[in-house]
Amino acid sequence: MERAAAADINAANHRDYAGAKLGMWIFLFTELLFFGGLFLLYAVYRSKYLAEFQNAATELNITIGAINTLILITSSLTMALSLSALKSGKKGHSLLFQALTIIFASAFLVVKYFEWTAKFSHGIWPGSPELTSQGEIIFYSLYFVMTGLHGLHVIIGIVAFAIILAMTNKNIINEGDYIKLENGGLYWHLVDIIWIYLFPLIYLIQ
Amino acid sequence: MKEKETISDEKTGYRPYLAVWAALLALTGITVYVAGIDLGRYGIIVNILIASVKASLVVYIFMHLKHESRMLKAMLFFVLSTLTVTIVLTFMDVLYRY
Numbered sequence: 001m002e003r004a005a006a007a008d009i010n011a012a013n014h015r016d017y018a019g020a021k022l023g024m025w026i027f028l029f030t031e032l033l034f035f036g037g038l039f040l041l042y043a044v045y046r047s048k049y050l051a052e053f054q055n056a057a058t059e060l061n062i063t064i065g066a067i068n069t070l071i072l073i074t075s076s077l078t079m080a081l082s083l084s085a086l087k088s089g090k091k092g093h094s095l096l097f098q099a100l101t102i103i104f105a106s107a108f109l110v111v112k113y114f115e116w117t118a119k120f121s122h123g124i125w126p127g128s129p130e131l132t133s134q135g136e137i138i139f140y141s142l143y144f145v146m147t148g149l150h151g152l153h154v155i156i157g158i159v160a161f162a163i164i165l166a167m168t169n170k171n172i173i174n175e176g177d178y179i180k181l182e183n184g185g186l187y188w189h190l191v192d193i194i195w196i197y198l199f200p201l202i203y204l205i206q
Numbered sequence: 207m208k209e210k211e212t213i214s215d216e217k218t219g220y221r222p223y224l225a226v227w228a229a230l231l232a233l234t235g236i237t238v239y240v241a242g243i244d245l246g247r248y249g250i251i252v253n254i255l256i257a258s259v260k261a262s263l264v265v266y267i268f269m270h271l272k273h274e275s276r277m278l279k280a281m282l283f284f285v286l287s288t289l290t291v292t293i294v295l296t297f298m299d300v301l302y303r304y
Binding site: 018022025026029032033036039040043044047048062066069070073074076077079080081084085087088185186189190192193196197199200201204205206 | 218219220223224226227230231234237238241249250253254256257260261264265267268269275278281282285286288289292293296297300301
């Protein structure tokens, strides 16, 4: 009995779904605490430089922030749908939804690119001489660090989803073995959640 | 004997995801609207609460926490508690030191 169990574990096709997913969640926990530290920094400085933070935020465009929020929420939807489709054996649907996720994620970055370029042209970047008050300097440092790190996560997500898309296409990820897609989705939803908090805290405090 | 996988292997249709998506869009609209009206110092609290409702929807439905084991739920609770305690303790210090 024991030997049979050992042989099963050593079998080439052994898969530990629960372990793989738990590992992903533990990674997400470290991500939560990582961004949590930045949110803590934001919260403390905001309480210290309230008026200057509100004043600095008026330079930000709420419409652009809202559009990016809609894009990211929709990409989270297509990600969830791609897993749901694959589980139901609809490979074609799943590939389409995965491709849409990559497109939305890229669109988010394009919007971000134009937003940052506009900031630079208005003389706003970390260490810019046009930022005068202490609160303004800290606000924009946090703005660039937090949205920059978030953007980096979006880039990593796009690369990961391109690989996952190729693997699904080759049936390495399939109806019976979809843990890579599921873990990719978990990561993407966390990136979405970070933005859900960044949007009101950075754009909506004017 | 084949043990039941702890992974969420139930097949869900598209409908619950579309419903959550619609709710997230609506809540985004509400959060922008709330920011536009002046609630004073409560504005930020209302917006953080709305963001938390949105985050809960994403975790519960999109990330399938609904179907996860008790252990995973407990772990997430522990992590969020750690974060909350860190934030509360820091604010205790910041607010009463200066």
